[in-house]
Amino acid sequence: MLNDFQCPSCKGQLRVGEQVIFMTKSKKWQGGLILLHPEPGNYIVENHPSFKLEEGEHVDFYCPICHSKLTSEKHKNLAMVIMKDESGKKFEVFFSKIAGEECTYQVIGDSTEIYGKHAKTYLDFFNLSQTT
Template sequence: MGTNYLCPHCRGLLNVKDYIIFSAKNSNDESGLLLLHPEIGNYTSFKNKDFKIDIGEELTISCSICHSNLETEKHENFAQVQYIDPNGHESTVIFSKIYGEKVTYHVDNKKILSYGEHCKRYADPEWFLENSID
């Protein structure tokens, strides 16, 4: 068993081969698929060249299966998915919806690991631990 990423709503598997596949919508209400690298902290992404997204633009990120909005309730700039490691352990990955902003949090058992050069923009990642993670 490898690592898997699941939609927190439908529990569908979002990763295929080397990418996690999301449905995205830009500020002009145009939609396209966005492929993100599954390694936490690797910000490689792919999209169709005709799907225009500007650096710094906030996206709506949705499940590519059930089309539920993946925005976390904890902060409007972030989306979240469930992460299953090779041992079958489940945790939460929270990532920025701002295109080009390199911020990811891996939340596991009340512990937060932060990744990305823009983490300092969100000085207190403990806000993810308020109430529940779900």
């Protein structure tokens, strides 16, 4: 079963089928829909061919339902959504808003699981006492 993803503001469901939908904006783009894979560590991104993201570009993520900006207090480059697994466990999932940066932090209580080849970039902003 696939994990569910919810907006932290309106609790709306962001996963449809096998993809998680976000509205995004960048300095160059007024708005584009982006589809991410629900499995942490899978960085397949789908969007319209006209919506080209350049490596290193800062992309803001918004909930497509309530239009809240998905930010996190941990770092301005990280977005946060709620993830629920099949057993109903709730995680906070943080991911980078920088195009091309592959890092995901899945947090429940004091434990953090990290994914992606750039995961070291924001490690200092997470309590990683459980993984040392």
